[in-house]
Amino acid sequence: MKRFVHFLLLLGIWLLLTWSLHWQEVLVGVVVALIADLLLGDIFPLNAVKILSPVRFFWFLVYTVTFFFYVIKANFDVAYRVLNINLPIKPGIVKVRTKLNTEMARTFLANSITLTPGTLSVDIVGDHIYVHWINISTDDPKQETEIIVERFEKLLERVFE
Amino acid sequence: MNETIGLILLIVGVSFDVIGCIGLVRLPDIYNRLQAATKCVTLGTCMILLSVLFYTGFNPIAIKALLCIWFVLMTSPTGAHAIARAAHRSGIRLWEKSVMDKYADDREGSEDKA
Numbered sequence: 001m002k003r004f005v006h007f008l009l010l011l012g013i014w015l016l017l018t019w020s021l022h023w024q025e026v027l028v029g030v031v032v033a034l035i036a037d038l039l040l041g042d043i044f045p046l047n048a049v050k051i052l053s054p055v056r057f058f059w060f061l062v063y064t065v066t067f068f069f070y071v072i073k074a075n076f077d078v079a080y081r082v083l084n085i086n087l088p089i090k091p092g093i094v095k096v097r098t099k100l101n102t103e104m105a106r107t108f109l110a111n112s113i114t115l116t117p118g119t120l121s122v123d124i125v126g127d128h129i130y131v132h133w134i135n136i137s138t139d140d141p142k143q144e145t146e147i148i149v150e151r152f153e154k155l156l157e158r159v160f161e
Numbered sequence: 162m163n164e165t166i167g168l169i170l171l172i173v174g175v176s177f178d179v180i181g182c183i184g185l186v187r188l189p190d191i192y193n194r195l196q197a198a199t200k201c202v203t204l205g206t207c208m209i210l211l212s213v214l215f216y217t218g219f220n221p222i223a224i225k226a227l228l229c230i231w232f233v234l235m236t237s238p239t240g241a242h243a244i245a246r247a248a249h250r251s252g253i254r255l256w257e258k259s260v261m262d263k264y265a266d267d268r269e270g271s272e273d274k275a
Contacts, residue, residue, distance in 0.1 A: 013228065016224055016228055017224075017225060017228060019221035019224055019225075020221075071200070071203070071204055072204065074200045074204075075177055075180075075200055075201055075204045075205075078180065078181070078184060078196065078197050078200050078201050079177075079180045079201070081184075082180055082183050082184040082187055082188070082197060083180070083183070087187065087188070089188070089189075089193060090258075091190075091192065091193055091255065091256060091258075091259045092255065092259045092261040092262060093192075093255065093259075093261065093262045093263055093264045093265070094261065094263055095263040095264070095267070107239075110238070110242060111234075111235070111238040111239065111242075114199055114200075114238035114241055114242060115199065115200060115203060115234075115238055118196070119196075120192065120195055120196050120199065120241060120242075120245060121238075121242055121245075122192075122242065122245045122246055122249060122264060123242075123246050123249070123264065125267075130263065130264040130267075132192045132193075132195075132196070132245060134193060134196050136261070
């Protein structure tokens with residue numbers, strides 16, 4: 001079952017990429033999807049499919065909008081720091097804690113942290129994420145967690161947990 | 162009209178890419194450089210791909226561009242994450258004016274125990 005869902009997903013992406021229903025294209029797509037499925041089917045997270053319920057999907061859309069808002073903000077932040085003649089940075093690696101448990105949610109959280117203003121996730125050990133922060137504004141781990149993690153954690157909890 | 166939107170997106174996207182490249186040159190160490198590179202180049206490239214959608218209209222090329230946006234968004238932070246982790250593990254120090262490095266502190270602690 002799990003492998004079949006994975007296979008259909010891969011085949012769908014292939015058909016979108018080629019955008020034709022000629023039998024040769026479909027045949028090659030089936031073969032490629034089968035090979036990829038056999039090689040990588042084990043690491044496909046099946047619980048990601050549960051995002052298809054309407055409530056979760058709604059929160060996923062909310063998450064997407066928030067995410068793009070922060071991505072654009074992050075770009076202006078970088079532009080400000082890079083183009084400023086004094087180079088206003090104060091970098092370091094801090095340690096924050098996450099409440100998320102599923103791998104999918106953590107992946108999204110780490111990716112979101114990387115693309116939001118001034119932060120870059122470096123490693124996950126247990127419940128802690130090590131984050132490189134370009135402009136450290138506080139020494140207190142609790143406040144760090146609040147600033148870096150919480151803006152996404154609540155949304156991702158509703159989407160994936 | 163759509164062409165105009167496409168061109169504007171293209172110009173903004175390329176400007177963000179340029180800012181990312183300036184960041185690569187100006188910032189001091191690999192971690193700061195990765196920050197500039199990932200953020201700016203991801204959004205810049207996504208905007209360029211989106212401009213393809215507006216410029217050519219909704220056709221197979223635009224669908225490929227949309228799929229590429231998804232791939233870039235998923236893979237570029239993961240790549241940055243892998244590079245940063247590998248750099249830290251192979252002993253590349255942070256910039257000397259960095260404020261703190263909890264990762265190095267914790268790893269030294271665990272090595273002492275082991």
